[in-house]
Amino acid sequence: MTGCLITEGNGLSETSPVATANVLNATEFSGTIGLPVPGSDVAIRDDDGQNVALGEVGEICVRGPQVMKGYWNRPDETSKAIFADGFFRTGDMGFMNERGFTKIVDRKKDMILVSGFNVYPNEIEEVAAEHPGVVEAAAIGIANEHSGEVVKLYVVRRDPELTEDALKAFCAERLTNYKRPRMIEFRDSLPKSNVGKILRRELR
Known part of the structure; x- marks a missing residue:
């Protein structure tokens, strides 16, 4: 480029x-x-x-x-x-x-703690972005009574037919169990800074 x-x-x-x-x-x-x-x-x-x-x-x-x-x-x-x-x-x-x-x-403040394991959002996002139906993704931690936190993924789709189950299955093939997103929310866009960086804090 x-x-x-x-x-x-x-x-x-x-x-x-x-x-x-x-x-x-x-x-x-x-x-x-x-x-x-x-x-x-x-x-x-x-x-x-x-x-x-x-x-x-x-x-x-x-x-x-x-x-x-x-x-x-x-x-x-x-x-x-x-x-x-x-x-x-x-x-x-x-x-x-x-x-x-x-x-x-990743940033320390963005780290997700799942059952005592450190999960870095960048890794989850990179895997999701490998799917041809995904434009971009952002991962955050959501409170969970059993594991402390679980991964939630926000996704902008390239393919409007892409489903939550299909993307979860895609991630499951590439990520160990505790890193897999438990929830996926599709959005038209993700919040970004003036330089184009995804603002995970707004999603949290």
């Missing part, structure tokens, strides 16, 4: 703004957010601030000279966002591969 290789990176306001980037001499698309920029460190951590094993999913944390010192006049929020050793919690869940490249899995 662009006629050239796309080089991905990642950052946010609190990292003003770049934390990681792929190398500029890459010859193929990596699908990752790359390596820490010079002078910066990336750690993948659990909720207690402990580093997880290589390849294991945890929260992406960043430390470096471009990372903010804290939130203005909000020491309470600062203590929640920055570990004592200076690593900032980005709110993104991901993992680091054996080459040190980091891949984002």
Whole structure:
């Protein structure tokens, strides 16, 4: 589409703004957010601030000279966002591969907890989007008395004849049981931000 290789990176306001980037001499698309920029460190951590094993999913944390010192006049929020050793919690869940490249899995706040298992909406959405009758999809967690949460899927159809049962069967072939959507709601469109990102919070 662009006629050239796309080089991905990642950052946010609190990292003003770049934390990681792929190398500029890459010859193929990596699908990752790359390596820490010079002078910066990336750690993948659990909720207690402990580093997880290589390849294991945890929260992406960043430390470096471009990372903010804290939130203005909000020491309470600062203590929640920055570990004592200076690593900032980005709110993104991901993992680091054996080459040190980091891949984002999903946003932590969007994670669905089903019977103690972490379910990442992106995975469900990608599977649903593989169906030829689907334009796009968004997955959220719905409270359930037995499993804590279950997956609900919002779908914009390409094929108006596509049924809930047919799409559930399609997902069941590709997803383990606890990840399968228990409810599917068809819509004409999904709520989006100004840059076209699906707003799961509005669906919740």
